[in-house]
Amino acid sequence: MKSNEALDDYKLGANIRKARKDRGVSLEQLATGTKLSVSFLSQLERGKANVSVENLMKIAKFLDISIVRLFEVENGQRLGSVIRKGEGVVLTVEGSTAYCESLIRKRSANLQATLYVNPPGEGRKTPLSHKGEELVFVIRGELIYYLNDQEYQLRDGDVMYYRSEALHSWFNPGQWENVILVVNTPPIM
Numbered sequence: 746m747k748s749n750e751a752l753d754d755y756k757l758g759a760n761i762r763k764a765r766k767d768r769g770v771s772l773e774q775l776a777t778g779t780k781l782s783v784s785f786l787s788q789l790e791r792g793k794a795n796v797s798v799e800n801l802m803k804i805a806k807f808l809d810i811s812i813v814r815l816f817e818v819e820n821g822q823r824l825g826s827v828i829r830k831g832e833g834v835v836l837t838v839e840g841s842t843a844y845c846e847s848l849i850r851k852r853s854a855n856l857q858a859t860l861y862v863n864p865p866g867e868g869r870k871t872p873l874s875h876k877g878e879e880l881v882f883v884i885r886g887e888l889i890y891y892l893n894d895q896e897y898q899l900r901d902g903d904v905m906y907y908r909s910e911a912l913h914s915w916f917n918p919g920q921w922e923n924v925i926l927v928v929n930t931p932p933i934m
Contacts, residue, residue, distance in 0.1 A: 757834060760815045762790040764808050778807040797839040798859070802875065811931040813854045826850065833860065843867045857931045863888075863923050868916035877909040877930035886923025890915045 765775055772790075776783040781800060788794035796804075805812040833846035836859075844862040861868070863886075872891065881890065881904065888899040892911040899905060907913070909929055917923045 756792075757796070757815060758790040758792040758794075761786075761804060764810055764815060765790075768808050770808065775804065775807060779803040795835070795837050797837045798845060798869075799839045799871065799873065801836065802873075813849060813857050813931040838867075838869055840870055841867045843869070855930065856928055858926065858928045861925045861927065863915075863917040863925070865917055865920055865922065869914045870916060872912035872914040874912045875909050879907055879909045879913070879927060879929040881905045881915075882926045882928070884924040884926060886917060886921060886925075887919040888915055888923055888925060889918050 765772070770778075772783055772786055775781075776786055779786075779800070781803065785794060786804075789796055801812055801815065805815060828848050828850060831846075833848045834850060836845040836847055838845050838861070842864055844860075846860045848858040848860055849856060868888075881888075881899070883899045883901055883903045885901055888903075890897045890899055890905060891914045892907055897905060915925075
């Protein structure tokens with residue numbers, strides 16, 4: 746029997762494959778358009794590789810779909826869904842040892858929520874920009890957040906809102922890990 750994480754990797758990969766095929770895009774075309782290798786994409790589609798948020802965004806952008814659409818199949822008629830602690834889809838942050846978990850697993854969701862646990866000195870070091878709006882809530886610890894060339898110092902309980910088109914990155918300047926929740930409109934590229 747597959748573990749929850751392996752099952753999530755498999756579902757994510759299967760959803761990427763379905764979206765690619767629905768668009769009539771070959772694996773080679775996706776590789777060329779995203780600058781990711783065919784072997785990596787093949788492993789990803791089979792649930793044999795983890796993917797960073799940045800690479801997932803490249804794939805969604807190339808396929809012209811919302812990133813949230815890649816996570817889960819609709820739950821029929823249910824009004825809501827519960828994601829228990831540790832049951833989100835685990836992602837990676839490129840160039841970081843930060844833990845990243847996508848918390849909304851519904852394809853038609855108008856929001857994306859991601860929990861980040863950043864060890865000291867870690868975070869999203871490569872600035873990112875996309876369409877939409879974003880809210881950052883510091884659950885625990887300290888955070889240095891960059892929007893374009895501006896620096897913001899955030900602590901427990903602080904909230905920051907901004908337009909996602911601004912280049913944004915962050916890191917944990919503290920001695921202990923921090924925990925942040927990022928809620929945003931899914932980037933439709």
